[in-house]
Amino acid sequence: MKDFQPPHHQYQHVAHHHAHVDPAVAARARGRRRLFLTLFLPLFGFFLYRGGGHILNKLNPPPEDIFRRRAVENPIKDAEWVAMVGTLENLAYAYTGHVGIYIKDLNSGKVWEYNPDKLFPSASLIKVPIMVATCEMIKRGEISLDTRIKLTRNDRTGGSGSLKWARDGTSLSVMRIIYKMITESDNTATKMLIDYAGISYFQQAFSELGLIYTKIYPEGLSLTSSRVERENYTTAREMAMLMERIYKGEMVDRNLSEFMLDVLKHNKSRSRLRKGLPIGWEIGHKTGLLRKSCHDVGVVFSPRGDYIIAVLTSNVPDYSSAKGFISSVAKTTYEYYKIDADYAEANGGVNHKS
Secondary structure, three states, rough: OOOOOHHHHHHHHHHOOOOOOHHHHHHHHHHHHHHHHHHHHHHHHHHHHHHHHHHHHHHHOOHHHHHHOOOOOOOOOOOHHHHHHHHHHHHHHHHOOOEEEEEEEEOOOOOOOOEEOOOOEHHHHHHHHHHHHHHHHHHHOOOOOEEEEEOOOHHHOOOOOOHOOOOOOOOOEEEHHHHHHHHHHOOHHHHHHHHHOHHHHHHHHHHHOOOOOOOOOOHOOOOOOOOOOOOEEEOHHHHHHHHHHHHHOOOOOHHHHHHHHHHHHHHOOOOOOHHOOOOOOOOEEEEEEOEEEEEEEEEEEOOOOOEEEEEEOOOOOOHHHHHHHHHHHHHHHHHHHOOOOHHHHHOOOOOOOO
């Protein structure tokens, strides 16, 4: 019988006399080590990763979580909201022409609507769902923002935009085409996308987006001032829905929603909603004007919370009055969403009258 030896000497004994170790025992030991390395270390690494990731997420929450928890320091109060919509209702009732309005406070979820499901010729508002449907193609990998499309003579369309002056064969990226379609309301850019994907694709895509009343037909894209056989209609509610989903990062995917919102923020129009808001306020929006219809739909970023605003008009006496009406709606919302010296002082702010 062998004398008992402490583990350290056992290891020394094995090291110095390995030739005498039973090969089967050594094989089993190696197997146990491999099993340990195979099972335990990855498991340990997983828990370390999850634990570390949890800590990092707490320290650096993803952008969408920051957005969801974004605190509004001085949100619009219930009494102020009631007063605001009362003024807006009087404005809408008094205007000569058909009116559809949808306003949503994105902080509280409050909604005020006036004929939200009434049909209006969409005019250039149709370019918003066209942009979204094009981004769906990008998400599926069928095209990318860098995909280049050539301008043909058939694409050249009058009305808004500068591309109608470009040479035949001019090659533009999808990103550039979308940018021109939204910021300049470029009709030639719109035609390039429609011809590339096909009108039937956009008709199906609109339906898949959940749009019930917003349709697209070739006749509705005509720039004629007279009535057309099949008009492209939309509603204040559906246009507001598109804007809200883009704002929340829910349209197509987060990255493409951010891209679309950024494009909307670069709209070059300085009338309608933009004119009714102060220069310092950011707005992402799209205008429309055709066949006695005049619209503006967007997201306003205000000091007292962001809000969706959609103002559609039709059968207007003239475009100047319609633009003025839309500006007055925006100005009314500004009066309630602004933070002036009196409000700040009443709420413990640092602004005091001299």
